[in-house]
Amino acid sequence: MSERIQQRRNSALMYEIKPEMWKGINEIRTYYPFYETGPHLPFEVCIIKLPPNHTQSWYSHKTVEETIIPICGQVNIFIKGQDDKVEKTQLPKSTMFDLESESIVAVSVIDDGTVSFIVEDKKSGKMRSFDIQYDEGTHSERTIHTLQNHSEQSAVVVVVKTTTEEDLARNPRIFREDRESH
Numbered sequence: 418m419s420e421r422i423q424q425r426r427n428s429a430l431m432y433e434i435k436p437e438m439w440k441g442i443n444e445i446r447t448y449y450p451f452y453e454t455g456p457h458l459p460f461e462v463c464i465i466k467l468p469p470n471h472t473q474s475w476y477s478h479k480t481v482e483e484t485i486i487p488i489c490g491q492v493n494i495f496i497k498g499q500d501d502k503v504e505k506t507q508l509p510k511s512t513m514f515d516l517e518s519e520s521i522v523a524v525s526v527i528d529d530g531t532v533s534f535i536v537e538d539k540k541s542g543k544m545r546s547f548d549i550q551y552d553e554g555t556h557s558e559r560t561i562h563t564l565q566n567h568s569e570q571s572a573v574v575v576v577v578k579t580t581t582e583e584d585l586a587r588n589p590r591i592f593r594e595d596r597e598s599h
Contacts, residue, residue, distance in 0.1 A: 491511070
């Protein structure tokens with residue numbers, strides 16, 4: 418690991434935890450449940466690899482808020498309004514991460530919600546880091562929504578989920594129990 422990356426990691430209060438993997442029929446998800454460190458850090462980070470030409474099923478949250486940030490490729494988010502009208506937003510194409518040549522080796526979250534990634538080049542072993550801010554992406558708020566990768570290549574999105582410290586203290590399983598399928 419480069420000295421710059423190591424200094425950066427040492428300079429901020431960061432929490433790093435082991436991920437939980439989930440492989441569905443079409444998606445690969447890696448969950449980082451930072452909330453398990455306590456209610457002072459009410460975040461869960463989920464990295465989702467969306468295969469080509471894939472659309473998720475519709476879902477919403479009752480309490481949890483999420484921000485969706487593409488880090489590789491381009492995706493659309495569809496949000497269903499109260500009148501069942503569907504609004505499509507094409508999220509900006511991202512090249513923060515190269516799925517073919519890099520691996521994510523560490524994910525950390527800083528108290529302000531900044532998510533820090535350390536990635537490794539698969540061939541050279543060189544490490545680099547990049548950050549995303551919680552407010553950089555598209556907020557799904559508590560709407561019914563879905564994601565779509567309309568391209569011929571896989572895409573990767575980061576979903577940063579948050580809730581209040583009070584809601585997390587009341588229900589430590591809120592990130593697992595809050596999602597509703599539609």
